[in-house]
Amino acid sequence: MxxxxxxxxxxxxxxxxxxxxxxxxxxxxxxxxxxxxxxxxxxxxxxxxxxxxxxxxxxxxxxxxxxxxxxxxxxxxxxxxxxxxxxxxxxxxxxxxxxxxxxxxxxxxxxxxxxxxxxxxxxxDELPDVDGLRERWGRDVLHCPYCHGWEVRDEPLGVLGTGQWSFHQVLLLRQWSADLTLFLHTAPAPTDEQAEQLRARGIAVVAGEVAAIETVDDRISGVRMGSGELVPRKALAVLTxxxxxxxxxxxxxxxxxxxxxxxxxxxxxxxxxxxxxxxxxxxxxxxxxxxxxxxxxxxxxxxxxxxxxxxxxxxxxxxxxxxxxxxxxxxxx
The missing domain is CATH 3.50.50.60 (FAD/NAD(P)-binding domain)
Structure with missing residues (x-):
């Protein structure tokens, strides 16, 4: 030295x-x-x-x-x-x-x-390319449930799928809310074992890519799918x-x-x-x-x-x- x-x-x-x-x-x-x-x-x-x-x-x-x-x-x-x-x-x-x-x-x-x-x-943090996601980052687009899960407890929540780790994230987030949806987006389809776990925990799964995050009164109101469907949610978790x-x-x-x-x-x-x-x-x-x-x-x-x-x-x-x-x-x- x-x-x-x-x-x-x-x-x-x-x-x-x-x-x-x-x-x-x-x-x-x-x-x-x-x-x-x-x-x-x-x-x-x-x-x-x-x-x-x-x-x-x-x-x-x-x-x-x-x-x-x-x-x-x-x-x-x-x-x-x-x-x-x-x-x-x-x-x-x-x-x-x-x-x-x-x-x-x-x-x-x-x-x-x-x-x-x-x-x-x-x-x-490199975020997925989804309209409106960056603007809500750190507010009602979340990364760590230990850091911000309490603040959105019992709300209708979503997880934006980006890979295999998204299945772990959605099961983890189930501790904070029973109203939970996994948007597969770019994550692979769940295996038979994962699908059974999701069903057992009452977690909904939505296939297809997410097009945008919708807001009302400066808060997330829902997730807009590429198909045009709007799935109401109050906060979204994503693994960057x-x-x-x-x-x-x-x-x-x-x-x-x-x-x-x-x-x-x-x-x-x-x-x-x-x-x-x-x-x-x-x-x-x-x-x-x-x-x-x-x-x-x-x-x-x-x-x-x-x-x-x-x-x-x-x-x-x-x-x-x-x-x-x-x-x-x-x-x-």
Missing amino acids: PGRASWTAMSEMTQSFDVVVIGGGAAGLSGALMLGRARRSVLVIDGGDPRNAPAAGVHGFLGHDGLAPAALLEAGRAEVRGYGVEVVDGRVSAAAPVDGGFAVDLEDGRRFGARRLLVATGLA RLVARTAPLAGLGLRAVPDAHGIGERIEADATGRTTVPGVWVAGNVGDLMAQVVGAADQGARAGAMINADLVEEDTRDAVAAYRGTPVGAARE
Whole structure:
């Protein structure tokens, strides 16, 4: 692992930090909080477009249930700043190794240096191409019943089929409502076993592709089929394709790989968030597509602690080298 950046590389940067955190959601801010409390110099760079922005509240996060996503992030920013962490608004255009660490470039031309990186850029939801679906996303078009199922309990609900996992989703959603319809759309026809399970749970199945989502008074009123039929529903669940946000990180050598469950692409990392690229950790949905907010926060805190431990090892090697009269950095070659 390279050590501190050389003077030449550092002189080209606006400022350098022990750790730069790319992404200021629950995962990134939790990592920054842990590192700030460890008295590390930390910069959080946030693009301001959290995945859960359309949602009315964060759920399943003990002590914060129902809190607006923006309020959670505002409180998190205030907390990390209390420990000396710097938070800047901006979008990363590129990140790459330099002599002694990493350089992180922003779209506005600023460049920051870091000894270590924590990537918490989250993921993007790729929705099926159905008219009206995107406009209702995060409101009454839902993804996770644990996050939003309570809010639509006992309503007439639908599941938009996109693949085999849609059968699991519709059976799961049955816990929240007995009035449930599976719209096959692009999902395969159910097997005999699946069809029996659906009938046993009283779940209706509608074949054919969905053409549009209809609304009345700013709320879903029904699902319009390609045949023209309108099936009244109050909310719709859909499994999106989940893709880690990695476009600006290609220079680091980080590449998204298919998730083992076939639901999208993520960055591979170990249980602590350490990636295959030395000096780079990930936390949250960028490495764990199914993590909820509370899980992302936990991963950020864990990665922050591991990054600090890694820096402690490096600081100790440098201190021993200096104590012995060896030039700093030589012990790492």
